[in-house]
Amino acid sequence: MHEVALAANIIEIAAAAARKAGAERVTVVKLKVGKLTCTDAESLEFAFEVSSAGTRVQGADLMVETVPVTVSCSSCGESGAPEDPFLLLCPRCCSPNVTVVTGREIVVTSIEAE
Amino acid sequence: MHEISLNANVLEANQALALENREIFGTKGIYVFNLMSAPGAGKTTLLERTLGALRSKFRFAVIEGDVQSDFDAKRIQKLSVPVVQINTGGACHLDARQVHNHLMHFDLDALDCLIIENVGNLVCPAEFDLGEQDKVMLLSVTEGDDKPRKYPVMFHVAKLVLLTKTDLLPHVDFDVPAACRAIAGLNLDAPVLPLSARTGEGFDRWTEWLSNRIGKVRALNA
Numbered sequence: 001m002h003e004v005a006l007a008a009n010i011i012e013i014a015a016a017a018a019r020k021a022g023a024e025r026v027t028v029v030k031l032k033v034g035k036l037t038c039t040d041a042e043s044l045e046f047a048f049e050v051s052s053a054g055t056r057v058q059g060a061d062l063m064v065e066t067v068p069v070t071v072s073c074s075s076c077g078e079s080g081a082p083e084d085p086f087l088l089l090c091p092r093c094c095s096p097n098v099t100v101v102t103g104r105e106i107v108v109t110s111i112e113a114e
Numbered sequence: 115m116h117e118i119s120l121n122a123n124v125l126e127a128n129q130a131l132a133l134e135n136r137e138i139f140g141t142k143g144i145y146v147f148n149l150m151s152a153p154g155a156g157k158t159t160l161l162e163r164t165l166g167a168l169r170s171k172f173r174f175a176v177i178e179g180d181v182q183s184d185f186d187a188k189r190i191q192k193l194s195v196p197v198v199q200i201n202t203g204g205a206c207h208l209d210a211r212q213v214h215n216h217l218m219h220f221d222l223d224a225l226d227c228l229i230i231e232n233v234g235n236l237v238c239p240a241e242f243d244l245g246e247q248d249k250v251m252l253l254s255v256t257e258g259d260d261k262p263r264k265y266p267v268m269f270h271v272a273k274l275v276l277l278t279k280t281d282l283l284p285h286v287d288f289d290v291p292a293a294c295r296a297i298a299g300l301n302l303d304a305p306v307l308p309l310s311a312r313t314g315e316g317f318d319r320w321t322e323w324l325s326n327r328i329g330k331v332r333a334l335n336a
Contacts, residue, residue, distance in 0.1 A: 002207055002238035006124055013122045021118055028117075031124075038237050038267050086266040087299060096302045106124040112117050 003040060006106060007047035011057045014111045018056055023113030026060040030110045034067045035085050036103040041066070060111075069103030128242055131210035135245025138217065139228070143335025145328040146228045148244050150268060151252035152261075153234030156278040158186045159311045160252065161229060165193045167321050172226040172328050177216060179208040179233045186231065196220055207238040210245055227328045236265040248273035248327065251304075255279050255286055259293035262300055269300040274307065276320060281310040 010029060018026045029048075033039050041064045048062045072079045073090035079101065080091045090098050123129065139146045149157050158178075165174055175196040178186040187199035198219045200212050213230060220228070230246060232239040240249075251272035253261055256279055262269045269275065275297050277290065294306050307323065309316035 002205075002241060005205060005207075005209065009124045009127060012127075013120065013124065017118050017120055017122075021116075023116075023118075036267055036270075037241055087263075088270065089299075096299065108120050108122045108124060110117050110119045110121075114116075 003043040004047045004051065006039060007044060007051045010048060010062075010108055011052050011055055013108045014057045014060065015055050017111055018113040021113060024056060026057045026111050026113045028061045028063060028112035029057065029108060030063045030065070032065050032067050032105060032107045032109055034103040034105045035069050036100065037106055039106065065109075067102050067105060070101045071098035072101050073098045125241070125243075128210045131214050132243035132245040135210055135214055135217070136247075138222065139245060139247070140335075142222045142225065143332055144222065144225050144228050145331040146230065146244075146246040147248045147250050147273075147327070148230045148232055148239070148246040149250050149252070150232045150239045150272075151234060151254070152236045152257060152265075155234070155252040155254040155257065156311055157231050157234070157252055158189055160276065160278060161231065162189060162193065163311045163314070163317060164321065164324065165190070165195050167317070168325065169193065169195060171325065173224055174227050174229065175220045175225050177208075177213060177228065177230045179212075179231060181205070181233060202233055206233055206235045207242050208232050208244060209242045213244045226332060227324075236261070236268055240268040240271050247331070251275045252278050253293065253297075255283055255288040255290075259289045259296065262293065262296040266300050269297055269304070272301060272304045274323060275301075275304050277306055277308040279310060279312070280308045280315060281313045 014026045014029045045062050052058045068081055069085040070081050071088055073095055074097045075095035076093040078090055078092040082089050082091055088098055089096055151157055176190045178199045181202055184199040187197045190197040198216045249272050297306050307319050309320055
């Protein structure tokens with residue numbers, strides 16, 4: 001259910017950007033969501049639709065791009081996607097000594113407004 | 115119609131407040147941990163015994179997060195430890211703003227450790243930084259040893275995992291070594307401490323771990 005909280009933030013970001021640009025209506029919101037954030041795109045779209053009612057974001061298309069998990073290995077230096085995105089092991093040497101490079105982000109990349 | 119490029123972090127507002135909280139805790143020399151687990155894993159029972167064991171040594175305060183009710187706060191109140199209850203009214207996690215807005219209920223100059231008991235949930239609380247120094251996670255043996263693989267994200271971020279309700283091990287099919295292996299596979303750095311808050315078995319290792327963490331923060335600020 002954290003999708004509701006995320007949707008509220010997304011709407012606020014989009015509305016503020018539109019306001020700043022002098023636009024009346026947001027038609028598209030483009031979003032990147034990391035796989036590790038456990039965000040359900042369908043729930044997010046639903047929360048976005050419901051929560052945006054009455055704002056200048058109402059009716060906008062929410063376009064969600066899922067960002068895969070990639071890690072960088074401190075043991076062998078390899079970077080890439082682990083075989084299992086939730087089991088954070090190096091794809092080459094299977095070491096758990098890795099740092100997450102992508103997969104934790106939730107970013108509004110752009111909006112379209114008129 | 116025109117496209118406006120933003121690259122705005124959706125959790126930035128929460129992150130900014132979490133940083134503010136962390137700065138306050140750092141300045142005041144308060145050790146803060148965020149206690150997370152599924153509902154019913156024994157967070158409040160753990161706290162009752164922990165506070166009973168350590169409250170003569172350190173000054174504690176507790177923030178209780180629940181969707182509804184003040185049952186947990188009342189249990190902590192009985193121990194004469196300052197406590198506030200936050201009801202999220204449906205939300206599945208606490209956020210940095212809620213914690214920030216409730217700090218005024220405590221005398222921060224007279225605190226060694228603030229414990230934030232998060233809403234019982236194995237998914238969402240991991241995403242919301244509250245400004246704590248550590249995330250401590252509970253996994254009870256009644257939940258099953260496969261939970262780390264089913265809900266991995268919270269195990270990734272835990273500093274310590276407490277395996278609770280070990281007094282029930284004779285009655286459940288919970289494979290402790292398998293659970294420990296699964297946790298180690300997700301988070302090599304998090305020690306796993308098995309304990310029972312009911313019988314006190316294994317509890318000393320936990321209170322020792324906690325005393326060390328509080329002591330370290332105090333020493334930094336001395």
